[in-house]
Amino acid sequence: MAEPIRVVVTGAAGQIAYSLLYMIARGEVFGKDQPLILHLLDIPPMVGVLEGVVMELADCALPLLRQVVPTTDPLVGFKDVSAAFLVGAMPRKEGMERKDLLSANVKIFKVQGEALDKVAKKEVKVLVVGNPANTNAFVCANYAPSIPRENFSAMTRLDQNRASAQIATKMGVPITSVNNIIIWGNHSSTQYPDAGQGKVLVNGQWKSIVEAVGDNAFLEGAFVETVQKRGAAVIAARKMSSAMSAAKAACDHMHDWWNGTAPGQFVSMGVFSDGSYGSPKDVIFSFPVEIKNKQWKIVGNLPISDFAKSKLILTGNELQEEKNEALSVLDSN
Ligand SMILES: NC(=O)C1=CN([C@@H]2O[C@H](COP(=O)(O)OP(=O)(O)OC[C@H]3O[C@@H](n4cnc5c(N)ncnc54)[C@H](O)[C@@H]3O)[C@@H](O)[C@H]2O)C=CC1
Numbered sequence: 001m002a003e004p005i006r007v008v009v010t011g012a013a014g015q016i017a018y019s020l021l022y023m024i025a026r027g028e029v030f031g032k033d034q035p036l037i038l039h040l041l042d043i044p045p046m047v048g049v050l051e052g053v054v055m056e057l058a059d060c061a062l063p064l065l066r067q068v069v070p071t072t073d074p075l076v077g078f079k080d081v082s083a084a085f086l087v088g089a090m091p092r093k094e095g096m097e098r099k100d101l102l103s104a105n106v107k108i109f110k111v112q113g114e115a116l117d118k119v120a121k122k123e124v125k126v127l128v129v130g131n132p133a134n135t136n137a138f139v140c141a142n143y144a145p146s147i148p149r150e151n152f153s154a155m156t157r158l159d160q161n162r163a164s165a166q167i168a169t170k171m172g173v174p175i176t177s178v179n180n181i182i183i184w185g186n187h188s189s190t191q192y193p194d195a196g197q198g199k200v201l202v203n204g205q206w207k208s209i210v211e212a213v214g215d216n217a218f219l220e221g222a223f224v225e226t227v228q229k230r231g232a233a234v235i236a237a238r239k240m241s242s243a244m245s246a247a248k249a250a251c252d253h254m255h256d257w258w259n260g261t262a263p264g265q266f267v268s269m270g271v272f273s274d275g276s277y278g279s280p281k282d283v284i285f286s287f288p289v290e291i292k293n294k295q296w297k298i299v300g301n302l303p304i305s306d307f308a309k310s311k312l313i314l315t316g317n318e319l320q321e322e323k324n325e326a327l328s329v330l331d332s333n
Pocket residue numbers: 010011012013014015016017041042043046087088089090091092108128129130131132133155156158159187241242243246
């Protein structure tokens with residue numbers, strides 16, 4: 001069997017981590033033959049809860065889990081890690097937009113970027129889940145200059161999964177019969193869920209979603225809005241934000257980064273923009289990517305409708321504004 005790798009989950013005493021840790025430790029991300037040392041990072045007031053999580057992980061009796069390292073010190077939490085799930089942050093409450101969390105949360109990602117820079121493996125893959133995820137990932141990368149920028153990403157996979165589930169329901173097919181739906185831009189209500197390149201398996205044949213659904217008003221209206229507002233709908237219903245589905249999406253994201261995407265299939269990830277598709281450069285923008293040998297590549301030359309272009313501009317502008325605001329918060333500290 002391979003040597004164990006070290007994987008850190010921040011916000012390890014929180015609700016997403018409660019589902020996420022189990023999925024990782026079962027081997028659902030890095031493989032069923034990859035032993036793991038899990039680092040659990042949270043803040044001092046959560047030490048008691050963290051102890052409970054450590055007890056439960058032991059009681060799960062998981063064969064791949066070789067050691068658990070609970071800590072409140074980022075320099076211990078990030079030491080020698082190969083993969084980092086940055087979940088720990090303040091979640092929004094009903095009535096807030098995710099960007100309302102900016103001033104509180106960007107400071108966390110500055111400290112964590114600095115710690116990653118000092119003690120993580122240089123090839124570490126970093127997935128930012130804590131909101132506002134795109135801008136937090138931007139901040140984290142900026143404070144970790146010795147780690148390649150390509151190693152930082154933000155999670156829009158939950159939005160992709162939500163969008164695929166909407167289409168599967170509409171078409172009455174299993175979720176495995178839907179692929180290549182794209183989430184463009186920010187993990188916020190300006191994101192653009194785009195079914196334009198998507199495919200659906202109907203009666204044994206892969207067809208374009210646009211043709212199979214045959215309802216543009218739906219694809220440009222209710223479908224987009226449902227996905228954009230799904231996080232808020234879950235908060236309104238549960239009085240807490242999405243957790244089980246967020247944990248599953250984080251596993252999907254890191255799994256595909258680690259293991260690659262199937263030929264012809266792409267997934268959505270927030271990554272540093274190179275200006276593709278008219279997006280602003282140097283913000284963390286969600287694009288369709290293909291992954292090989294643990295390296296992602298933006299899928300190029302996809303046809304984009306005028307409707308889609310206008311949506312991409314909107315979400316790109318928001319990311320540019322968030323980036324400026326984050327930089328001014330950090331400057332004033
Ligand atoms: N990108 C996405 O699709 C999604 C993002 N989220 C975001 O994920 C974040 C976490 O959500 P939940 O687990 O539900 O929240 P939670 O409140 O249950 O847990 C957050 C945990 O982070 C810890 N924490 C706070 N500051 C920390 C720091 N500096 N270092 C380490 N840990 C720290 C807290 O003590 C707490 O244990 C929120 O920002 C939420 O908005 C949630 C769902 C989906």
